[in-house]
Amino acid sequence: MATKPYQYLEEGFLEAYLTGIVSEQERAEMKQYLSENPESQTELNEIETSMEQFFMRRAVPPPPELRDAIMDRINQNEIQKWRPEADGSKARASAKATNPESQYVHVEVDDTHIRVHKYWRPAFIAVFALSKVFLIAGLYYYFKAGSIERELEQLRQQNSVQQPIPARPLNTR
Amino acid sequence: MGTIARAVVPLPRSEGEKGRLMELYERYGSMAYGIILQIVPQPEQAQAVLVDLFATLPVEEGADKTERVSALIIRLARRKALASRPGSVERSLTSFQPTERNLPKVVFNLAFWHGCHVTEIAERLNIATTDVLRAIRAYVKSFTVA
Numbered sequence: 001m002a003t004k005p006y007q008y009l010e011e012g013f014l015e016a017y018l019t020g021i022v023s024e025q026e027r028a029e030m031k032q033y034l035s036e037n038p039e040s041q042t043e044l045n046e047i048e049t050s051m052e053q054f055f056m057r058r059a060v061p062p063p064p065e066l067r068d069a070i071m072d073r074i075n076q077n078e079i080q081k082w083r084p085e086a087d088g089s090k091a092r093a094s095a096k097a098t099n100p101e102s103q104y105v106h107v108e109v110d111d112t113h114i115r116v117h118k119y120w121r122p123a124f125i126a127v128f129a130l131s132k133v134f135l136i137a138g139l140y141y142y143f144k145a146g147s148i149e150r151e152l153e154q155l156r157q158q159n160s161v162q163q164p165i166p167a168r169p170l171n172t173r
Numbered sequence: 174m175g176t177i178a179r180a181v182v183p184l185p186r187s188e189g190e191k192g193r194l195m196e197l198y199e200r201y202g203s204m205a206y207g208i209i210l211q212i213v214p215q216p217e218q219a220q221a222v223l224v225d226l227f228a229t230l231p232v233e234e235g236a237d238k239t240e241r242v243s244a245l246i247i248r249l250a251r252r253k254a255l256a257s258r259p260g261s262v263e264r265s266l267t268s269f270q271p272t273e274r275n276l277p278k279v280v281f282n283l284a285f286w287h288g289c290h291v292t293e294i295a296e297r298l299n300i301a302t303t304d305v306l307r308a309i310r311a312y313v314k315s316f317t318v319a
Contacts, residue, residue: 014310019247019284050316053317054316055243059203060203061203067195069220070198
C-alpha cells in the first residue's frame with residue numbers, strides 16, 4: 001500500500017494500524033509516519049479511547065481460576081536450568097547473550113520431572129488421607145483385639161478360681 | 174540421566190513486572206477474553222489463549238510506548254486468537270453480502286474477527302482497498318457514538 005502521508009489520517013490507516021489489521025510491513029511504515037508526525041498523536045489517542053470503550057462493552061469476565069493459571073505460567077516461564085557448554089563446563093544460559101533484542105532465551109533442559117494433570121493433586125491427597133485412616137483403624141482394631149484377648153484370659157482365670165472343678169466320685173470298683 | 178529437551182522460554186520477569194501484569198489482567202482481562210471468545214468460541218481454547226496473552230505480554234521497562242496498553246492488548250488478543258484457530262478454518266466470504274448501509278460493519282467483521290487482509294477483502298467484495306480502509310475508519314468512528 002504505497003500511501004502519501006495525509007492519506008494515513010484520511011483513509012483509515014490509523015484505525016487499521018491500531019486494530020492490527022495491517023501487515024507487519026505496513027505497521028512499520030505507520031510507526032515511522034507516527035514518529036515523524038507527532039500531531040497525529042491526538043487523533044491516535046481519540047481512536048484508542050473509542051476502541052477501548054467499544055471492546056470494553058463486549059467484555060466477558062474470565063473464570064476466576066485463570067488468574068492463578070497466569071501466575072503459574074509466568075513462574076513456570078522462569079525455570080531456567082544449567083546447560084552443558086561445548087567445552088564441558090556448565091554455565092547459566094545467558095538470556096541476552098545470543099540476541100540482546102530477543103525476549104526469549106534458548107535453554108537446554110536436563111529434565112527429570114514429569115508434568116501431570118492438575119486433578120492428580122486432589123487424587124494424591126485423597127489416597128494419602130485414606131491410607132492414614134486405614135492405618136489408624138488397623139492399629140486401633142489390632143490393639144483392641146489384643147486387649148479383648150487379655151480380658152478374656154483374665155475372665156477365664158477368675159472363672160476357674162471361683163468355680164473349682166467338682167470332685168469326681170471315687171472309683172468303687 | 175533424564176531426557177535432554179530444548180525449550181524456548183521468555184525471560185524471567187521482575188516482581189514489579191508481575192504486579193503490573195496482574196494489574197493489567199484485572200483491568201483488561203475481561204476485554205481481552207471477550208475478543209478472544211468472539212474469534213475462538215471454544216471456552217477452553219479461548220482461556221488458553223488468554224493465559225498465553227497475559228503471561229507473555231511485553232510490559233518490560235523500555236517497551237514500545239507509542240501505543241496505549243489497551244490497544245496493544247486488543248491487537249495481541251486478536252492476533253493470538255486468530256493464530257490459535259485450526260488451520261482448516263474456512264474463511265468463506267460468500268455469506269457476507271454487504272449493502273451500502275452495512276458495508277463498514279461487514280468489512281470490519283471480515284478484517285478484525287475473521288483475520289482477512291485488506292487486499293483480500295477488496296478482491297472478494299470487489300471494491301477498492303481504499304474503500305475497505307474507509308469502511309474500517311467509518312466503523313471505528315461509530316464506536317464513539319454506539
